[in-house]
Amino acid sequence: MTRVLAIETSCDETAVAIVNNRDVLSNLVASQIEIHQPYGGIVPEVASRQHVETVNELVDTALKQAKITWADLDGVAATAAPGLIGALLVGLTTAKTLALLHNKPFLGVHHLEGHIYASYLSHPDLQPPFLCLLVSGGHTSLIYVKDCGHYETLGSTRDDAAGEAFDKVARLLDLGYPGGPVIDRLAQQGNPTAFPLPEGQVSLPTGGFHPYDSSFSGLKTAMLRLIDKLRQQGDLPVTDLAASFQATVARALTKRAIACALDYGLDTIAVGGGVAANSGLRQTLQAAAAPHRLRVLFPPLKYCTDNAAMIACAAAEHLQRGHQSPLSLGARSRMPITAVMQLYNP
Numbered sequence: 001m002t003r004v005l006a007i008e009t010s011c012d013e014t015a016v017a018i019v020n021n022r023d024v025l026s027n028l029v030a031s032q033i034e035i036h037q038p039y040g041g042i043v044p045e046v047a048s049r050q051h052v053e054t055v056n057e058l059v060d061t062a063l064k065q066a067k068i069t070w071a072d073l074d075g076v077a078a079t080a081a082p083g084l085i086g087a088l089l090v091g092l093t094t095a096k097t098l099a100l101l102h103n104k105p106f107l108g109v110h111h112l113e114g115h116i117y118a119s120y121l122s123h124p125d126l127q128p129p130f131l132c133l134l135v136s137g138g139h140t141s142l143i144y145v146k147d148c149g150h151y152e153t154l155g156s157t158r159d160d161a162a163g164e165a166f167d168k169v170a171r172l173l174d175l176g177y178p179g180g181p182v183i184d185r186l187a188q189q190g191n192p193t194a195f196p197l198p199e200g201q202v203s204l205p206t207g208g209f210h211p212y213d214s215s216f217s218g219l220k221t222a223m224l225r226l227i228d229k230l231r232q233q234g235d236l237p238v239t240d241l242a243a244s245f246q247a248t249v250a251r252a253l254t255k256r257a258i259a260c261a262l263d264y265g266l267d268t269i270a271v272g273g274g275v276a277a278n279s280g281l282r283q284t285l286q287a288a289a290a291p292h293r294l295r296v297l298f299p300p301l302k303y304c305t306d307n308a309a310m311i312a313c314a315a316a317e318h319l320q321r322g323h324q325s326p327l328s329l330g331a332r333s334r335m336p337i338t339a340v341m342q343l344y345n346p
C-alpha cells in the first residue's frame with residue numbers, strides 16, 4: 001500500500017489527488033477554461049496566478065475527501081515537466097514545501113508518464129509491455145511502454161499535436177476554445193465523407209513515408225482553404241466539415257497506432273490525453289483493432305484530460321521502487337519521456 005498526494009499544474013487545470021497505488025481516494029480538478037476562453041487560448045501568466053490562488057484549498061479538500069491525514073501519506077508528488085514553466089513551478093514548489101514540512105519523500109513526475117498511468121487507474125491489471133497512443137493538446141506520440149520509467153518514442157507529430165489541430169480548426173469555424181469537445185459534438189450530426197481531406201504523411205529522406213509519424217499542418221491548411229471557399233459561396237456546412245475533419249484525424253491516428261502495435265508485437269494499445277475522449281477516434285480505433293485481436297483501452301474522460309490522479313499513480317509506483325526526487329529538482333518546460341529517470345536520485 002503506497003499512498004501519495006499529487007499536484008498537477010502543468011497547464012490550465014489546477015489538480016490535486018490522492019491515490020493508494022491504483023486506487024483513487026480523491027481526485028479534484030479546478031478548471032481554468034472559463035478564465036482563458038475570452039483570449040481564445042491559454043495565457044501562461046494568468047494560469048500561474050490562478051494555480052497559486054487555488055492549490056492550497058484543493059490540498060485541504062483532497063485530504064478531507066480521502067478521509068486521511070498527513071500521517072497516512074507515504075509521499076508527495078508534483079508534475080515537474082514538461083509544461084508551462086511558471087505553472088509547473090507553482091505545483092512543484094507547493095509539493096516540495098509540503099514534503100519538507102511533513103517529512104515525506106518528494107517525487108517529481110513527468111506529465112506524459114502520468115497520461116500513461118491514467119490507463120492503470122481504469123485498468124488496474126494492465127502490465128507492460130504495451131503501446132500508448134498519447135494524444136493531447138500538446139503531444140501526439142506512440143510510446144512503447146517497457147516498464148515504469150522506461151519508454152521509447154516510436155512515433156510523434158512533426159508539427160501540430162492532434163488536440164492543437166482540433167483547437168485551431170474550431171477557431172477557423174468560430175466555435176470557441178477548447179475546440180475538441182465542440183467539434184466532436186457537431187461531427188456526430190455530420191457526414192464524415194462530405195469532404196475528402198489530406199491525412200498528412202511524413203516523407204522519409206530514403207523515399208516512402210514514416211509509418212508512425214504524423215503531421216496535421218497540411219490538414220489544417222486544407223481546412224482553412226475549404227472554409228474560406230465555402231464562406232465565399234455563402235454556405236458553411238459546419239457539421240459536415242467537423243465530421244470530415246474528425247474522421248481524417250481518427251483515421252490517421254488509427255493507421256499509425258495499429259501498424260506500430262503489430263510491428264512491435266504488442267497486443268494492447270492504451271490511449272491517453274484529452275483527444276482520447278474523441279468519439280470518432282474511439283470508434284475508428286476499436287473497429288480497426290478488432291480483426292487483429294488487439295486490445296484497445298480508453299480511460300474514462302476524467303482520467304483522459306489533465307488530472308492529478310494519474311500523476312499520483314505514477315509517483316506511487318516510482319516510490320514503491322525506491323525512487324525519490326531531490327528537493328533541488330527544477331521544473332522543465334521540455335523533457336522527452338525517455339528522460340523520465342533523470343527526475344529521480346540514482
Ligand code: KG4
Binds near residue numbers: 135273275277278306
Ligand atoms: O490532455 P489534455 O487535457 O491537456 C494537455 O495535456 O494538452 O488535452 C486537451 C486537448 C485540447 O486540445 C482539447 O481540444 C482536446 O484535448 N479534447 C478533445 C476532446 N476533448 C478534449 N479533442 C477531440 N475530441 C474531444 N472529445
Ligand code: ZN
Binds near residue numbers: 111136274306
Ligand atoms: Zn496533459
